Structures are given as C-alpha cells and as structure tokens.
Amino acid sequence: MALATRTDRHPSLVRVFWASTVGKKAVMAVSGLIMLGYLVAHVMGNLKIFFGPEEFNAYGHWLRTMGGPVLHEKWALWLVRVALLAAVLAHGVSAYQLSRRDLRARPVRYVHRRRRTSYATRTMRWGGVILALFIVWHLLDLTTLTVNPRGQEGHPYENVVATFSTWYGDVIYLVAMLAVGLHVRHGFWSAAQTLGAGNAARDRTLKVLANGLALVLTAGFVSVPVAVMTGVVS
Amino acid sequence: MRLTLRVWRQPGADAPGAMATYEVEDISPDMSFLEMLDTLNEALILGGEEPVAFDHDCREGICGACGLVINGEAHGPERTTSCQLHMRSFRDGDTIDVEPWRASAFPVVRDLVVDRSAFDRIIQAGGYVSAPTGSAPEAHATPVPKADADSAFEHAECIGCGACVAACPNGAAMLFTSAKINHLRVLPQGVPERETRVLDMVAAMDAEGFGGCTLAGECATACPKGIPLPSIAAMNKEWLRAARKARR
Known part of the structure; x- marks a missing residue:
C-alpha cells in the first residue's frame, strides 16, 4: 500500500492553528501568558504606591518616557498597548469561538446533575467576561480618567486614592481581583498543558506555580485598595 | 436488594x-x-x-x-x-x-444505545501504522526500549468506550484521541506517519463535532482504563510539533 503523498499547497501556519481546536487553544494559551506577564509587571508597579506619591508619580511618568531617548515619548507605551490589545482580542475571540463549539458539542444535560470540576475551572468563561468588563472600567477610571472622581492628569497617586475612597471603586476592584486569581489559577496550569509543557513528573510543580502566581497577584493587587481603606495610603 | x-x-x-x-x-x-x-x-x-x-x-x-x-x-x-x-x-x-x-x-x-461511529472515523484518519502484514515478525528485529513499550501499552489500554466524551463538560474526545496517538508515537513502527497521524486525527476529531479541551479533568477520572490526563498535554505537544514541521 502506498502512502498518501501530499502535493497540495501548504496552508499558512496561522490558518492551520486557527482551524484546529488544539491550535486555537494554543493561541488562547500564548495570549493568556502574554497578559499574565503584563500583570506581574503591573502588580510590581502598583506596590510602589507604598513608597509615597513622589516615587509612584515618577514611575507613572517614566512609563511615558520609557524606551527613550531612542523612542519618542509614549512610543514604547503605545507598543505595549498595541501588543496587549492584540493579546486581549486573540484571547477573547478564541475563547468565544471555542466555548460556542463546546456548548454545541454537549447540547443535552444529564438529568442526574452533580458538581463537576473545581470552582476555578467552572468560572473561567464568566470570570473572563467579568475581567473584560473590569478592564473597560479600569481604563476609563485610571487611564483616560473619564470616570475618576478626581481625574487629575499626571497625578496617578492621587487618582488611585480617589478611586479607592469610594465604596463602588473598592467593590468593583476587589471582585475583579478575586476573578483574576481564579482565572490565573486554572489558566496558567491549563496553558502549560495546551502548549505541551505538562507531564506527570512536572504536574505538581506547575500546579504550585499556578496557585502561587494566583495568590501573589491577587494579594498584591488587593493590598492597594485595602491600604487606602485602612488609611495606610492617603 | x-x-x-x-x-x-x-x-x-x-x-x-x-x-x-x-x-x-x-x-x-x-x-x-x-x-x-x-x-x-x-x-x-x-x-x-x-x-x-x-x-x-x-x-x-x-x-x-x-x-x-x-x-x-x-x-x-x-x-x-x-x-x-x-x-x-x-x-x-x-x-x-x-x-x-x-x-x-x-x-x-435507542434508549441507552448511542452511535459511536465517530470514534471509528477518528481511527480511520490515522490510528494505524502502514506496514505490510503477514506472518508475525521476529520479536527482536525491532528493539523497543522498555520505557517506551510501557508507555505505549499504557495508552493502548484504551478500549474506545467513550466514557471520556460522556464525562467531559464539552463533549471532547481529546483523551481518546491522545491515547491512540501516544500509543503509536513512541513505537518505532509508528514513527514514519508521526506528523500526518496527529494532524489528521485531530482534524477528524474536530470534524465530528466534538468539543475542545478545557482541562476540567473529568475524562481521566471517568476512564475505566486509567488513561492519564497528561496524555492530552502530550498530544498537544505532538500536534504543535507536527503543525510546525508540516510547513517545511
């Protein structure tokens, strides 16, 4: 028996990935890891708020001038923003398409219901939607300052304190940060499996790493509103 | 009772x-x-x-x-x-x-009987080795390291019952397909068709309307033969490798 010989033109790598559930999940994993890397940098920047308004505001200013003198002011910032926007879109669209497919693949529920999988796993989809809505509010609040109660350009320290001095600012933020923790907990470990990095020997390490990342990120982010509420930062 | x-x-x-x-x-x-x-x-x-x-x-x-x-x-x-x-x-x-x-x-x-032909079509897409058959070959003609033989056997235990699909919240056939791919991947007889096998079997799996993997882990818990969950990660790795290699 002769093997099938492939004479057809090779489709592009992007098409191969996007057409397959395994490839699309890999897109989701990589875009998720990009955002996770950003969150690690973000939480470290946030913690500078504990060193006073001068240091925090200087850091905010540096974000606009980083990459200089090679890059013009805000160019590096915009490069990061474009990369992040691409990651968010790739992550969201692949998640939406894969979820639609998953729901179609299991149209009839079992009559005998029982609790399935962990809380973090079950809340990935709605948790993702909550995070997307939070990001919109977060950008309007502290980037464009549209809905910020103080909204003073160039004074991020004062704007952060103003947001966390309102009850709704605290509630929205705390809920979203819990969602981040849950999302990262399942997401990081899942991404490792999707990209083929998981095996039986490494599983424990990956789970500990996922839980550690989730915990450190949530604790780091939550510490800021808690500090404002308790008056440590004012 | x-x-x-x-x-x-x-x-x-x-x-x-x-x-x-x-x-x-x-x-x-x-x-x-x-x-x-x-x-x-x-x-x-x-x-x-x-x-x-x-x-x-x-x-x-x-x-x-x-x-x-x-x-x-x-x-x-x-x-x-x-x-x-x-x-x-x-x-x-x-x-x-x-x-x-x-x-x-x-x-x-009918009643409790479901049509599992979709699994047969996934196997037809690549769950085999193309080799001339005939009388059984001499056992030592193709040496297989013990660890590889054990790994192949662990995955060959899959009986294709479909419990993994039934347990999966997404109706995914990832554990079944990964068991078949990993079974043949580690054996020397399975190497020549390594890339086409994983690409074609995953494509067949998608075409049958199975869902995707969200790593819920329900499949491996339900599997009567104990096919392990990392089997899916191994298949993902194999697919990513083949997708890149097939371009050359």
Missing part, C-alpha cells in the same frame, strides 16, 4: 425521550450492573413491555461496548466499565439514574 431505577427511554433516534421509573426486586449484590438490567428486561418482557436497549458484548471490561451514565457518572461510581460494576456498590432501596452518553457526536440510537 430492592431498587428504584430511573432509565432514559427513547424509542428511536428522532423520537423524543424521557426518564421512566421502574422498581426492581431480588437483586443480588454480586450481580453486575448489566445483569441487574437483564433482570429488569426479563420483567418488562413478561409484562409485555419493550425491554431497555443497552450496548454490551464481552462483559469482562475489555471490549468497550458497554457504556452507561449511572447517577451522573460515566460507568458509575467505580473506576471500571458498566459491566464490571457490581450492585454491592449500591445500597438496598437506592434510586439509580441511568442515562446514555451525552454528546452531539454520539447521537442516541
């Missing part, structure tokens, strides 16, 4: 179905779950009713024909096939729900 059964009854593929309640008596704890259903069917036939249709063949846990969702769990509460599940796993007076596998790629044929 005296039991109350709630069983999915559906006269045909396009007919509507519903759960029907039956009382069964004189059930021995040593009976298998299928023998208990046989007892129910004998009573139904004597009473002039249609017996409950369910798949079964070897009743030894090695063929993969039987498959029931018992109390919401594929193959019920023990890590074995429905035929090797015994009534001692239940208590006298229990109410037991029995449903067919639920996945759009596994349409119900």
Whole structure:
C-alpha cells in the first residue's frame, strides 16, 4: 500500500492553528501568558504606591518616557498597548469561538446533575467576561480618567486614592481581583498543558506555580485598595 | 436488594425521550450492573413491555461496548466499565439514574444505545501504522526500549468506550484521541506517519463535532482504563510539533 503523498499547497501556519481546536487553544494559551506577564509587571508597579506619591508619580511618568531617548515619548507605551490589545482580542475571540463549539458539542444535560470540576475551572468563561468588563472600567477610571472622581492628569497617586475612597471603586476592584486569581489559577496550569509543557513528573510543580502566581497577584493587587481603606495610603 | 431505577427511554433516534421509573426486586449484590438490567428486561418482557436497549458484548471490561451514565457518572461510581460494576456498590432501596452518553457526536440510537461511529472515523484518519502484514515478525528485529513499550501499552489500554466524551463538560474526545496517538508515537513502527497521524486525527476529531479541551479533568477520572490526563498535554505537544514541521 502506498502512502498518501501530499502535493497540495501548504496552508499558512496561522490558518492551520486557527482551524484546529488544539491550535486555537494554543493561541488562547500564548495570549493568556502574554497578559499574565503584563500583570506581574503591573502588580510590581502598583506596590510602589507604598513608597509615597513622589516615587509612584515618577514611575507613572517614566512609563511615558520609557524606551527613550531612542523612542519618542509614549512610543514604547503605545507598543505595549498595541501588543496587549492584540493579546486581549486573540484571547477573547478564541475563547468565544471555542466555548460556542463546546456548548454545541454537549447540547443535552444529564438529568442526574452533580458538581463537576473545581470552582476555578467552572468560572473561567464568566470570570473572563467579568475581567473584560473590569478592564473597560479600569481604563476609563485610571487611564483616560473619564470616570475618576478626581481625574487629575499626571497625578496617578492621587487618582488611585480617589478611586479607592469610594465604596463602588473598592467593590468593583476587589471582585475583579478575586476573578483574576481564579482565572490565573486554572489558566496558567491549563496553558502549560495546551502548549505541551505538562507531564506527570512536572504536574505538581506547575500546579504550585499556578496557585502561587494566583495568590501573589491577587494579594498584591488587593493590598492597594485595602491600604487606602485602612488609611495606610492617603 | 430492592431498587428504584430511573432509565432514559427513547424509542428511536428522532423520537423524543424521557426518564421512566421502574422498581426492581431480588437483586443480588454480586450481580453486575448489566445483569441487574437483564433482570429488569426479563420483567418488562413478561409484562409485555419493550425491554431497555443497552450496548454490551464481552462483559469482562475489555471490549468497550458497554457504556452507561449511572447517577451522573460515566460507568458509575467505580473506576471500571458498566459491566464490571457490581450492585454491592449500591445500597438496598437506592434510586439509580441511568442515562446514555451525552454528546452531539454520539447521537442516541435507542434508549441507552448511542452511535459511536465517530470514534471509528477518528481511527480511520490515522490510528494505524502502514506496514505490510503477514506472518508475525521476529520479536527482536525491532528493539523497543522498555520505557517506551510501557508507555505505549499504557495508552493502548484504551478500549474506545467513550466514557471520556460522556464525562467531559464539552463533549471532547481529546483523551481518546491522545491515547491512540501516544500509543503509536513512541513505537518505532509508528514513527514514519508521526506528523500526518496527529494532524489528521485531530482534524477528524474536530470534524465530528466534538468539543475542545478545557482541562476540567473529568475524562481521566471517568476512564475505566486509567488513561492519564497528561496524555492530552502530550498530544498537544505532538500536534504543535507536527503543525510546525508540516510547513517545511
């Protein structure tokens, strides 16, 4: 028996990935890891708020001038923003398409219901939607300052304190940060499996790493509103 | 034992179905779950009713024909096939729900019988090695390292029952497909078709309308043969490698 010989033109790598559930999940994993890397940098920047308004505001200013003198002011910032926007879109669209497919693949529920999988796993989809809505509010609040109660350009320290001095600012933020923790907990470990990095020997390490990342990120982010509420930062 | 059964009854593929309640008596704890259903069917036939249709063949846990969702769990509460599940796993007076596998790629044929031809088509797409057959080759002609032989055998244990699909919240066939791919990948006979196998089998799996993997882990918990969850990660790695390599 002769093997099938492939004479057809090779489709592009992007098409191969996007057409397959395994490839699309890999897109989701990589875009998720990009955002996770950003969150690690973000939480470290946030913690500078504990060193006073001068240091925090200087850091905010540096974000606009980083990459200089090679890059013009805000160019590096915009490069990061474009990369992040691409990651968010790739992550969201692949998640939406894969979820639609998953729901179609299991149209009839079992009559005998029982609790399935962990809380973090079950809340990935709605948790993702909550995070997307939070990001919109977060950008309007502290980037464009549209809905910020103080909204003073160039004074991020004062704007952060103003947001966390309102009850709704605290509630929205705390809920979203819990969602981040849950999302990262399942997401990081899942991404490792999707990209083929998981095996039986490494599983424990990956789970500990996922839980550690989730915990450190949530604790780091939550510490800021808690500090404002308790008056440590004012 | 005296039991109350709630069983999915559906006269045909396009007919509507519903759960029907039956009382069964004189059930021995040593009976298998299928023998208990046989007892129910004998009573139904004597009473002039249609017996409950369910798949079964070897009743030894090695063929993969039987498959029931018992109390919401594929193959019920023990890590074995429905035929090797015994009534001692239940208590006298229990109410037991029995449903067919639920996945759009596994349409119900009748009652508890589903059409699992989708698995056959995934195998046809690449779950084989192209080699001239004939008399058995000399055993030492192709050396296989022990670790590889063990890994191949672990995955070759898959009997294709479909419990992984039934348990998966997304109706995904990832554990089944990964077992077949990993089984052949580590053996020297499987190497020549390594790339086309994973690409074609995953494409066939997608074409059948199975869902994707969200790493819920339900499949590996339900698998009567203990195919491990990292098997899926190994298949993902194999697919990513093949997708890059196929471009050259």
